[in-house]
Amino acid sequence: MGHNTPRDTSPLVSVLTIDTMNPNVKNVEYAVRGPIVQRAVQIEKELREGMKKPFTEVIKANIGDAHAMGQQPITFFRQVLALCSYPELLKDNMFPEDAKSRARRILQACGGSSLGAYSASQGIDCVRQDVARYIERRDGGVPCDPDNVYLTSGASDGIVTMLKLLVCGEGASKTGVMISIPQYPLYSAALAELGAVQVNYYLNEEKCWSMDLSELERSLAEARKHCNPKVLCIINPGNPTGQVQSRQCIEDVIRFAAKEHLFLMADEVYQDNVYAEGCQFHSFKKVLFELGPQYSNTVELVSFHSTSKCYMGECGFRGGYMEVINMDPEVKAQLIKLVSVRLCPAVPGQALMDMVVNSPQPGEPSYTTFMKERTATLSLLAEKAKLTEEMLNTVPGITCNPVQGAMYSFPNISLPQKAIKEAKALGQAPDMFYCMKMLEETGICLVPGSGFGQKDGTYHFRMTILPPTDKLKLLLAKVKEFHQKFTRQYS
């Protein structure tokens, strides 16, 4: 390089190879759609082609994708989306009036009254206003300024955007980002891509995956030896671990962030998914404001939400928002510039986010159906959470914390030494070896704990509670049978 040397006219080596590509991208790992899932897709194809297997279908419990597992969309949401997509339908009287008025309101806020116009990069004004009012209601009146709300392409987009703003430096001054282990692998992937330092803090499996202050302190002190930790990420309710944090715990975390000068990122996409008795969702924003002005005026916080989870499960629309608190105004201008480059989040997803935060109200024609659908979905999830925990705990060698919230259980599995050895000989993580074998023998697709991180020497898998009850029961029975067989085989 550096010289204008003539090149060969037919280069045998590509410009872009595994050796010349961005090494940060190469370092990214992403388990939720990793080798297990690729093999599951292959097996489905083999089954369709008539290949004989010890099972007739693949049951996917690897990803929090509710509709793919048969959950039905909320009628009202889809009516409004159809009306917005094809406004001719507004003339019809097959749609309820409240669906029509929501659609008209959204269309009026769109350029040329069309979902097909780019919106403001921060998101449609009236949607951001509705989000702000939703947050205020949710948080018992704590004020929310729509200027602090940014619509995003799913929560993923918001998380990556915020990390992109925050990460800088080299060597010992490189930004460190504290994430829980186990974690949702978007975080580790984004950090690898940005070249940031991933700083692990471990959730306490013995105490139902709660956050320990002492562990946060340990992790931070360690990290300060080699990088500049300035961000603390929390997922509540938790993925993959299904815990719901107590109010006390959230207070502790906020005080810790204030004391240690950390920027808080609260991933609250499962805010409606709380099932266990005695558990309740507390937003970081609300707790922050209840701690009083010395916290609420200083601690920097961003919170993420999404249309993908809760009772909606509308993953494909890529709707989401983030709210930033106490963000420096100059940085805000930079954030607006940054999101402008990609033009805007998908407008149908913005419309859907609007319906989530501005759902049918008592007295409106769609209210009863909406509430019925919402409640049915959430109750069914609560049942399946209980069922999963109970069934898994009947298996010797599997220990499962209560699924207090979110959509996952993350049981601890004991693996025989012989299996661990065999896996290591194959260069595989032992729980990957286990999950891959389960897939081949039973058609059940889970994600190994190693894809999320876990304490050394412990093994887990993550399974969603989303399959329909019948299938979930079948799945749990098969897991039990497989685990027992596996244990016998390797003992």
Added chain:
Amino acid sequence: MGHNTPRDTSPLVSVLTIDTMNPNVKNVEYAVRGPIVQRAVQIEKELREGMKKPFTEVIKANIGDAHAMGQQPITFFRQVLALCSYPELLKDNMFPEDAKSRARRILQACGGSSLGAYSASQGIDCVRQDVARYIERRDGGVPCDPDNVYLTSGASDGIVTMLKLLVCGEGASKTGVMISIPQYPLYSAALAELGAVQVNYYLNEEKCWSMDLSELERSLAEARKHCNPKVLCIINPGNPTGQVQSRQCIEDVIRFAAKEHLFLMADEVYQDNVYAEGCQFHSFKKVLFELGPQYSNTVELVSFHSTSKCYMGECGFRGGYMEVINMDPEVKAQLIKLVSVRLCPAVPGQALMDMVVNSPQPGEPSYTTFMKERTATLSLLAEKAKLTEEMLNTVPGITCNPVQGAMYSFPNISLPQKAIKEAKALGQAPDMFYCMKMLEETGICLVPGSGFGQKDGTYHFRMTILPPTDKLKLLLAKVKEFHQKFTRQYS
């Protein structure tokens, strides 16, 4: 840093400030939604609040957003989207059969038959197959493998993803990316964010913004002195410059890339937007294959398309695809991993992309209306392209190349020395000063040439040809009047 020192409990300085944020993000510039547009939004608000101005409305010609300018969506596309959003409508007989069958086909390919399920990260299989068949038809039978097609969130997403894969290195081995000047500022923004070296090559304004081989050679030789140039980006038809490249030019560029070992990125989002007689769209893929196997088997190419432009103008749905040719299989695996992290592009946008590549066929009930709508939109754009060129060229001091394609004219404006001095005194680019003044005095919102890059000492503005004909005429008359007044004022 590097030590576990106690922090102040109420830090006066934020964690994230303009000084501690990611400096690459700080370096990003983005003119299309920059200060002019922000001021335009403000002025609109002032007008609504009754403030007196020398005009009654803001006319936006700053962004290629067809629906926002009143272009109507294609009926068939929106019918299918409504059906997919709310499949109850499939039972109705108000929709044509071909719309219903398209909707059924898309829904069958979605998890749980719902737009609300995550799709495969690379995009829905059947949509990628339809894209491949479209490309084959477009390119006169040159084969296209659906495995090489990736659906994206608008073309923006694809462009940024590819650059992310390609960029690496530090100092003199840092990746250089050649982009045309003037350019679409997504490119410079993405390069700044990734910390890559932007390598400028200038389009030839005298020859209707064509690409000169000698200029490519000059630019590359320069760049090789200080970085590792390995990518060449082309926009055809051009934004902001509106040119359509000749077949000869494309051949030359491909031979150049082969000889110089450059990865080609062809931004072909305006592939249907060709208006000038004698001009025709030639895809880089087709020309590459026509050059024979020593090129088609070796030159690495990625081409981008989008639902945002052409006759559709469906920007808000964020649909798009990219096709990669001759990509190293190991890198392909890395690309699939990378796109997995963000889960998937918005599914309604994927559905829309499918309709674009699989539009109504002769004999189907929607064919006639579809063709009428498509042709009307493209003819109107052709008329407005002509009108814009002609009107602008009547203004002394404004010189405008023919708008051969895309949606923009990028006229050269002569600015009096006094104006240039005054602008510089204010720390503004002279054409920013000019455009800002035009906005304040006439309500017309254009983007200064400096936002796209231009030869030193030349000044331009970019205006879209999208406003409705009446408004476009009014706009052009006002531009003329303003330019004359401005010239008098500063002479």
